[in-house]
Amino acid sequence: MKVYKRIIPCLDIDGGRVVKGVNFNGIKDAGDPVEFARRYCADGADELAMLDISASVQNRSTLLGVVRKVASEISIPLCVGGGIGTVDDMRAAINAGAAKVSVCSSAMARPALLSEMAEAFGSRCVVLAIDAKRVASPAQQEPPRWHAFSRGGTYDTGFDAVEWAVKAVEFGAGEIILTSIDADGTCTGYDLELCAALSESVSVPVIASGGAGSLEQIAEVFRKTNVDAALVASLLHFGRATVSEIKKYLELQDISVRNQE
Numbered sequence: 690m691k692v693y694k695r696i697i698p699c700l701d702i703d704g705g706r707v708v709k710g711v712n713f714n715g716i717k718d719a720g721d722p723v724e725f726a727r728r729y730c731a732d733g734a735d736e737l738a739m740l741d742i743s744a745s746v747q748n749r750s751t752l753l754g755v756v757r758k759v760a761s762e763i764s765i766p767l768c769v770g771g772g773i774g775t776v777d778d779m780r781a782a783i784n785a786g787a788a789k790v791s792v793c794s795s796a797m798a799r800p801a802l803l804s805e806m807a808e809a810f811g812s813r814c815v816v817l818a819i820d821a822k823r824v825a826s827p828a829q830q831e832p833p834r835w836h837a838f839s840r841g842g843t844y845d846t847g848f849d850a851v852e853w854a855v856k857a858v859e860f861g862a863g864e865i866i867l868t869s870i871d872a873d874g875t876c877t878g879y880d881l882e883l884c885a886a887l888s889e890s891v892s893v894p895v896i897a898s899g900g901a902g903s904l905e906q907i908a909e910v911f912r913k914t915n916v917d918a919a920l921v922a923s924l925l926h927f928g929r930a931t932v933s934e935i936k937k938y939l940e941l942q943d944i945s946v947r948n949q950e
Contacts, residue, residue, distance in 0.1 A: 874900075
């Protein structure tokens with residue numbers, strides 16, 4: 690069976706608008722989520738991720754009205770995250786049009802939530818978001834390590850990101866969105882060491898996130914790691930590439946992608 694690499698545009702949402710920052714800071718408005726969703730779907734995106742980045746920090750639920758509007762405009766799977774802390778929250782997101790639900794802080798606070806969500810809707814609908822930051826590097830004469838952060842990347846949990854991923858899959862996570870805080874918004878490329886270390890440690894699909902700034906960098910993460918998909922934001926939002934251009938380039942690099950019929 691042929692395995693296709695996926696390209697997944699990511700809409701970080703704050704106050705109902707798409708925003709983008711660097712290293713989870715300096716957040717700036719980028720546009721209307723419905724317009725972006727419609728464009729990316731038409732251009733061949735495989736899925737769409739929509740993450741309410743301030744929900745967990747503000748201790749509120751995700752913005753379901755935005756979810757409904759976006760879901761009504763696309764024909765591809767929508768993954769929704771931010772402020773989801775219970776099975777009821779997951780149910781509300783799915784009822785609003787989400788195909789999958791992403792959890793981060795709530796799962797770290799209570800890993801059993803992953804089991805409850807998987808039992809209610811199946812592990813394929815349960816996506817674990819890991820926001821990881823490097824805490825040691827080869828330059829320090831140590832193997833690279835990353836900690837998992839919660840609350841929108843503001844709190845260092847002290848958990849080893851790779852160990853947390855392994856544990857979360859045992860609890861029921863069916864997919865992982867792996868975001869490098871160090872690379873986020875920099876357009877300098879994915880953290881290949883992080884992507885390789887984590888994707889080789891789990892049996893579920895891993896989505897690389899954070900740092901995509903060129904077509905070559907997207908190809909590189911597929912060539913050099915076992916990730917199944919690439920999350921892309923700045924490169925698309927600010928018009929430096931389109932989904933179709935990314936896919937055409939990957940095909941030229943002998944990387945299998947799914948194209949529109």
